[in-house]
Amino acid sequence: MRIAMIGTGYVGLVSGACFADLGHDVVCVDIDPRKIEKLERGEIPIYEPGLEEIVSRNVTAGRLSFTTEVSEGVPGADAVFIAVGTPPRPDDGHADLRFVHAAAEGVAAAMTGYTVIVDKSTVPVGTAREVSQIVARTRDASEYDVVSNPEFLREGAAIEDFLKPDRVVVGCRTEKAAAIMQGVYKPLTDQGVPLLITDPESAELIKYAANAFLAVKIGFINEIxxxxxxxxxxxxxxxxxxxxxxxxxxxxxxxxxxxxxxxxxxxxxxxxxxxxxxxxxxxxxxxxxxxxxxxxxxxxxxxxxxxxxxxxxxxxxxxxxxxxxxxxxxxxxxxxxxxxxxxxxxxxxxxxxxxxxxxxxxxxxxxxxxxxxxxxxxxxxxxxxxxxxxxxxxxxxxxxxxxxxxxxxxxxxxxxxxxxxxxxxxxxxxxxxxxx
The missing domain is CATH 3.40.50.720 (NAD(P)-binding Rossmann-like Domain)
Structure with a gap:
C-alpha cells in the first residue's frame, strides 16, 4: 500500500520507517527543509536504538523517501497519517491542534481519489470530527474518511513496540476505512497482533486513558x-x-x-x-x-x-x-x-x-x-x-x-x-x- 506520513518527528519517523519495513511504500513529509536534507543524507535527527538501521535499509530498498512537499507525498496515497506535534497550551493544558489542523488542510488540497486520513498524533477526544470538518470544506464526503490510530511507542524501545505491539487500535466509522486500515496492518495481524476497531472517540480516549493509568501506577509506587x-x-x-x-x-x-x-x-x-x-x-x-x-x-x-x-x-x-x-x-x-x-x-x-x-x-x-x-x-x-x-x-x-x-x-x-x-x-x- 502507499502511505504518506505528515511529520518526521519521533512518532512520524519511527512509524514511517516501520511501515516501510512491513513492505509498504512510504513518503515522509516535513515542512522543515533542514530535517529533510539530513534524512536524505542518512542523518537521523533523534536518538532511538535501531532507527538509523531501519531507515537506511528501507531507503536503500526504495520503500522509504522524504520530501518537504505535501503535493509530492499525498497524491495517490491509500492512507495519509498526520503525525505532527500537539504540545499542551500553557493557559489551559489542552493540546494545541494548530499543526494538526494545518496538516489536514494541506492533505485535503493535495489528495487524489479516496483517501483515509489518519490521526496518528496524540489528540483530544473529538479531533477526528474536527479534522473531518476541515477536509469537508474542500472535499466531498465520498472522497475521504478520518480515522484515529493512536500510537503506543516507548522511547528507547519504539521499533519493537511498533513491530510487536500488544494491540493496534483503529477508530473509524465506515467499513471502507476499516478495510484500508486492515490492509495497512495486515503484516502485523498475520503474525497474531490483535486489531481493535472502535469509533474514533473511543480510540482517542484509549490513548489518554492508557497513559494516565500508567502515570497513576508510577505515582502510586513513588508514594509507597x-x-x-x-x-x-x-x-x-x-x-x-x-x-x-x-x-x-x-x-x-x-x-x-x-x-x-x-x-x-x-x-x-x-x-x-x-x-x-x-x-x-x-x-x-x-x-x-x-x-x-x-x-x-x-x-x-x-x-x-x-x-x-x-x-x-x-x-x-x-x-x-x-x-x-x-x-x-x-x-x-x-x-x-x-x-x-x-x-x-x-x-x-x-x-x-x-x-x-x-x-x-x-x-x-x-x-x-x-x-x-x-x-x-x-x-x-x-x-x-x-x-x-x-x-x-x-x-x-x-x-x-x-x-x-x-x-x-x-x-x-x-x-x-x-x-x-x-x-x-x-x-x-x-x-x-x-x-x-
Whole structure:
C-alpha cells in the first residue's frame, strides 16, 4: 500500500520507517527543509536504538523517501497519517491542534481519489470530527474518511513496540476505512497482533486513558516508596509482591524521581483538561499530576539529607539528564527540576548524559558540562544518578569513590545494592529502601 506520513518527528519517523519495513511504500513529509536534507543524507535527527538501521535499509530498498512537499507525498496515497506535534497550551493544558489542523488542510488540497486520513498524533477526544470538518470544506464526503490510530511507542524501545505491539487500535466509522486500515496492518495481524476497531472517540480516549493509568501506577509506587523509607519496608519487595497479582502486574512499579518525557506529562494534563471541560473531573489524575510535579523538585532535598549539610556552595554531580535511558529526549525530564532545585539551594552543578547533552542545553543552564561520568564526579561533594543509563550501572565504584571529595551517592534509580555500597564506604541514599 502507499502511505504518506505528515511529520518526521519521533512518532512520524519511527512509524514511517516501520511501515516501510512491513513492505509498504512510504513518503515522509516535513515542512522543515533542514530535517529533510539530513534524512536524505542518512542523518537521523533523534536518538532511538535501531532507527538509523531501519531507515537506511528501507531507503536503500526504495520503500522509504522524504520530501518537504505535501503535493509530492499525498497524491495517490491509500492512507495519509498526520503525525505532527500537539504540545499542551500553557493557559489551559489542552493540546494545541494548530499543526494538526494545518496538516489536514494541506492533505485535503493535495489528495487524489479516496483517501483515509489518519490521526496518528496524540489528540483530544473529538479531533477526528474536527479534522473531518476541515477536509469537508474542500472535499466531498465520498472522497475521504478520518480515522484515529493512536500510537503506543516507548522511547528507547519504539521499533519493537511498533513491530510487536500488544494491540493496534483503529477508530473509524465506515467499513471502507476499516478495510484500508486492515490492509495497512495486515503484516502485523498475520503474525497474531490483535486489531481493535472502535469509533474514533473511543480510540482517542484509549490513548489518554492508557497513559494516565500508567502515570497513576508510577505515582502510586513513588508514594509507597516514601512510606517504605519511613517504616523500614523495602519497596523492591513491596513492588514484587503487588506486581505478582495478575490484576496489577509488575510493569511501571519502579520508583524514581518522577515521570517525564513527551507523553505522560502532556497526556495527563490533556485528560485533566478534557475531564473538567466535560463536567466529569478526574480527581485521581489531577492528584497524580500534582504529586509528580512536587516529587521532581523534592529530590534535591535528598542530596542535602545524604550530605548531612546544606548544599550551598557544594559541587554536585548529576548523572543522567534525559527523562529515561536510551533516548535523547529532554521533554519534562526530572533532571530539569532537580538541577534547578539544587541551584536554588546554592549548589554548583556539573552534569553528564551519554546521549542528551546537546538536547539538554536549552533546558539546563549555568552548569558545567562533563565529557564523561568520571569527569563529572571528579572533586564533587556528592553525586546524583537521575537517569538509569547502563554505563552508570557499570561504573568502577572504587574509582567513583576515589574521585568524589566525599563518598556521597544519591541513587534515584536504585542501580546499586545498599549493603554493598555501605561495605564500599559510601554514604548511599536510594529510593524506598532501608538504609544499611
Amino acid at each position: 516508596a516514601d512510606v517504605c523509607e519511613r517504616t523500614g519496608a523495602d519497596v523492591r519487595q513491596v513492588a514484587k509482591g503487588i506486581g505478582m497479582d495478575t490484576r496489577i502486574g509488575p510493569k511501571f512499579l519502579m520508583p524514581g524521581p518522577g515521570y517525564g518525557g513527551s507523553c505522560f506529562p502532556k497526556d495527563t494534563l490533556e485528560l485533566v483538561a478534557t475531564a473538567r471541560k466535560s463536567g466529569a473531573p478526574s480527581r485521581i489524575v489531577e492528584a497524580v499530576v500534582e504529586s509528580n510535579d512536587n516529587r521532581k523538585r523534592s529530590m534535591a532535598d535528598r542530596v542535602a539529607d545524604a550530605m548531612g549539610a546544606p548544599v550551598d556552595g557544594a559541587r554536585i554531580a548529576v548523572l543522567g539528564l534525559t527523562f529515561k535511558a536510551e533516548t535523547d529526549d529532554m521533554r519534562e525530564s526530572p533532571a530539569i527540576d532537580i538541577v534547578a532545585a539544587l541551584q536554588d539551594k546554592g549548589a554548583n552543578v556539573v552534569v553528564h548524559d551519554p546521549k542528551g547533552m546537546e538536547a539538554a542545553k536549552p533546558f539546563i543552564r549555568d552548569v558545567d558540562w562533563a565529557e564523561n561520568a568520571y569527569a563529572a564526579l571528579d572533586s564533587a561533594d556528592a553525586a546524583v544518578i537521575v537517569t538509569e543509563w547502563s554505563e552508570y550501572r557499570m561504573m568502577d565504584l572504587e574509582r567513583v569513590k576515589g574521585l568524589l571529595s566525599k563518598p556521597v551517592l544519591v541513587d534515584l534509580r536504585n542501580l546499586f545494592d545498599p549493603a554493598d555500597m555501605k561495605d564500599r564506604g559510601f554514604v548511599y541514599s536510594s529510593v524506598g529502601r532501608p538504609a544499611e
